[in-house]
Every structure is written in C-alpha cells, then in structure tokens.
C-alpha cells in the first residue's frame with residue numbers, strides 16, 4: 001500500500017493524512033503556546049483509521065508497511081513534529097504487538113487499535129537509569145494470577161491521553177536488570193498518577209509528562225514472553241523508531257524549506273531577497289543537500305528493514321543507528337541554515353509564516369530522543385565486530 005493509493009474498501013491515505021494535517025494546523029499555535037496535547041489531531045487519527053496503519057487487515061487495520069509508516073510520518077512531520085512523533089511512536093508500539101504478542105492479546109488488542117479506540121504510549125525511560133533502553137529497575141511482582149506493575153515513568157509522550165501503555169519492566173523473581181520484559185497495560189488496569197509538569201523548549205504539543213503507573217495485568221499481556229525485550233528492541237522497536245522518527249524529522253525540515261521557498265518565490269520575498277545572490281543560493285543548496293542525504297539514507301534503510309533480513313547483524317544495527325544520528329543532526333542543521341538564509345524577521349520571530357523558530361526548537365530534541373551519545377557508543381562496539389567493513 002502506498003500513501004498515494006486507495007485500498008479497496010479502505011480510506012485514501014493521502015486524504016486521511018491531509019485531514020489530520022488540516023486539524024493540526026488549525027490548533028498548532030495554541031498547542032505549542034500552551035504545551036497542550038493535540039487532542040483534535042488524535043481524534044482525527046482515530047477517525048481516519050490511521051492509528052491502525054500497521055495493524056494487519058485481518059484485524060481490521062490498514063495493513064500498511066514500513067514504507068507506509070515512513071511516508072505517513074514524513075507527511076505529518078511537515079505539519080507539526082509533535083503530531084508526527086505521537087503517531088510514529090504509537091505505530092512502533094502497535095508493530096511490537098503485531099509481531100510479538102501471543103494470539104490472545106493480538107485478538108483482544110489489535111481490533112481496538114484498528115478501530116481507533118486505543119492510542120498506545122511508550123514507557124521505556126526510567127528514573128535512575130536514564131534512557132538506557134535494555135535495562136529496567138522496576139520489577140514485575142508475580143501473584144498467583146496477575147503481574148503487578150509499579151513504575152515511575154519520567155517522560156511519556158501523550159501519557160495523559162493514552163488508552164494503553166507498553167512498559168518495560170524487570171522480570172519477576174531475582175532477575176538481573178538486563179532481563180527486561182515488555183508488558184501491555186490498558187489504562188483501566190492502571191492507576192495513572194501525574195507526577196510533574198511539561199514545559200519544555202520544543203516538542204511542547206507532545207505533552208510528554210512524568211507519570212507513575214501502578215496496577216496489575218494477566219500473564220498473557222507480557223509481549224513476546226518474559227525477558228524478550230532485547231529481541232523486540234533489536235527487531236521491531238529500534239528499527240521502527242529510527243525509521244519513524246527520522247521520517248518525522250525529515251518532514252519537519254522539508255516543511256520548513258517548503259515554507260521558506262514559498263516566501264522567497266512570492267512577491268514579498270522577491271522584493272526582500274535577492275534570489276540571484278551567491279550567498280543565498282549556496283545556503284539554499286546546502287539545506288537541500290542535507291535533506292537529500294537524509295532522504296536517501298531513509299529510503300535505503302526502509303528497503304533493508306522491509307527485506308526482513310536479520311536486523312540484529314552489526315552492519316544492520318550500524319545502518320539503523322546512522323539513520324537516527326544523521327537525521328537528527330542534518331535536519332536541525334538544515335533548519336538552522338534556513339534561519340541564516342532568511343535572517344531575523346522570518347528566521348527568528350515566532351509570527352513568521354516560515355515557522356522556523358518552532359522547527360528549530362522541536363528539532364533540537366532529536367539528538368536527545370534516545371541520546372546520540374549512547375548510539376555512538378554502541379556503534380563503536382558494533383564497528384569493531386564488522387572487521388571487513390562489509391556494509392551488508
């Protein structure tokens with residue numbers, strides 16, 4: 001399926017995305033100013049069936065591919081990076097359920113996601129261990145028929161509005177902190193308590209609040225079985241996160257460039273800017289070059305992920321990490337280049353139609369959203385393993 005096409009009986013994805021972007025646009029100034037979650041855009045994602053993009057058709061979903069995810073995330077990122085990330089992270093969670101949940105949980109949950117009833121939030125970051133993905137401090141407690149959860153979650157995008165959570169927890173018993181299980185919990189199975197505010201530099205509409213989650217779930221809600229999070233992270237979570245996020249960031253930078261070009265080519269812009277200036281043209285070229293680089297790396301990575309090869313191979317992990325690091329750096333650098341190009345009025349003031357000020361603030365989070373430093377450290381180790389520098 002492609003975002004340009006229409007599946008028989010299904011929605012036209014391009015027009016569904018256009019509707020979400022329209023609603024996003026109408027609320028953007030307020031959601032950014034007030035650091036408010038874009039409930040209207042989420043309603044539209046529910047209504048259009050887009051929350052079920054990666055849910056197989058047999059469960060009522062759109063049966064989309066990783067390529068569809070990248071295209072949709074890029075499209076939403078053009079309108080607003082927060083909405084793009086909310087969507088991409090939800091899809092990443094849904095894909096983990098599709099691939100690793102047991103039959104019972106799949107049957108219980110996937111039709112609800114497809115129907116737009118369940119928006120999923122992600123809980124991996126934990127107090128005390130920072131962003132380190134593959135460890136968990138809080139331990140599941142096994143009772144005769146349930147698993148008890150008590151988890152501090154310092155940053156949960158959309159957590160106040162999510163209908164369900166995928167949470168990393170340490171296995172029950174005396175397991176080590178590297179024995180991590182991924183557990184699904186419905187909002188109704190948890191007591192969700194807010195434990196702080198959300199007032200960040202950018203990504204304000206992502207409403208990524210700190211929460212405490214406490215409650216219990218039946219055993220079949222452990223996704224992929226106990227201790228399997230490392231495998232899920234290597235094969236689904238990591239790949240889809242890096243593809244989805246990079247697509248959103250590329251969309252945000254491409255949207256910024258498109259709005260700057262609109263300004264430059266319009267009557268007011270032609271009066272204000274010298275389109276024949278060597279400096280302007282060179283700056284424009286550098287911006288476009290950065291975006292073409294990210295676009296090419298994203299397209300290649302999507303092909304590799306879709307080829308369903310063993311993504312745990314060092315060269316594959318290196319590629320996925322390179323995509324995330326490169327996209328986070330180059331998209332921000334591209335928008336920063338646009339600020340230099342247009343100057344203060346349209347590059348630095350909030351009320352410019354270019355929205356560069358918002359794009360810079362939002363994109364500054366990209367390197368932090370799973371720390372690039374952590375990825376470089378992993379990549380150094382992986383590079384040592386690929387002695388032949390094979391790229392395959």
Ligand SMILES: Cc1cc2nc3c(=O)[nH]c(=O)nc-3n(C[C@H](O)[C@H](O)[C@H](O)COP(=O)(O)OP(=O)(O)OC[C@H]3O[C@@H](n4cnc5c(N)ncnc54)[C@H](O)[C@@H]3O)c2cc1C
Pocket residue numbers: 121122123124125126129130131132155156157158203206208365368369370371372373374377
């Ligand atoms: C907008 C946004 C939304 C988010 N949404 C969610 C969400 O929904 N759910 C969720 O669970 N998380 C979420 N996160 C958290 C995110 O994925 C990261 O895990 C988190 O931002 C890391 O926080 P940190 O930088 O404090 O921690 P760390 O990753 O621990 O890093 C702290 C500092 O130490 C450095 N550092 C730490 N360890 C190493 C190391 N081993 N080697 C080298 N340097 C190191 C880092 O570079 C950094 O400077 C979100 C983050 C952002 C920005």
